[in-house]
Amino acid sequence: MKTNLALAAILAAGLAVSGCSKKAPKVLPPDPGGSVSTETPGANQGPVPGSQADFAATMMGQDTILFDTDKYNIDSADQTALAAQAQWLAKYPAKRITLEGHCDERGTREYNLALGERRANAAKNYLVTLGVDAARITTVSYGKERPAALGSDEDSWAKNRRAVTVTLD
Template identity: 60%
Template sequence: MTIRKTTAMIAAITMLTVGACSKKAPETLPPAPEGTDTGTGTGTDPNAVVPGSQQDFIANVASDRIFFGFDQYNVDAEDMATLQSQAQWLQRNPAVRVTIEGHADERGTRDYNIALGERRANAAKNYLASLGIDPSRMNVISYGKERPAELGSNEEAWAKNRRAVTVVIGR
């Protein structure tokens, strides 16, 4: 056999094999598992916000984040108002746990910014605890400068990156 005939034969066999293995979509789908919203109007609105979720949190608090000055981790009056709003939501949702993420801008060493982010997250946690939120419901993590909210090397970007963010992690 020539190389051309062998190549053609291999191509034909490959097409037959692929064609034989392709699956045809079923005409009817199996029933949905028990308790699943099938979208037929018998369940809840698929766009509805689930109580106690991150979406519910964001929709019902002043903000999920507070901001800090350069090299600062103190909670100012504006931050207090935001955290009071978060505390009220957390009191209405006592089974919810949160993680408070601490962040820093790009200036400074990685180690310094990790420590600063942790101080910022702990400042938010401590203020929420002072408002009656059980500290065992709150975890703290610092990302330092590793997860910027805003890219850029200017004061506007840096100001948005010096923050503590409250994230709902579940019940």
């Protein structure tokens, strides 16, 4: 019993001493290696190659193609954007993408989901003709559920009739 009491007293003293904090020195020693950089290595070198940020920076707005009302055909401007995407994808052959089909707010939900799917598939099919493996491309339609521009005017509608390419990690 005395040993238990003595052990408890030793533990209490140890806890009391460990709870004391040291005072900070008034003067810090000089830095042995000169100034230390706070920058992360590679922080100013741009986006990581092959990342979504790299894709967006390389595409400079060509990650999105636009469509006319109720259309899903690939025009010459779309061909140029998709060709740039195919070149980027050729540089990163293990990278996969999702093509998102979108519509403006007009029309029923069902109609817009079907139209968005046709737009995403049209972009996919064009990329396949440029040599991108179809197995690397998935498609999804959001219909009118994810507008890029809010508003009920022609400018907003034009921005929402689109297919967007998103890279997958």
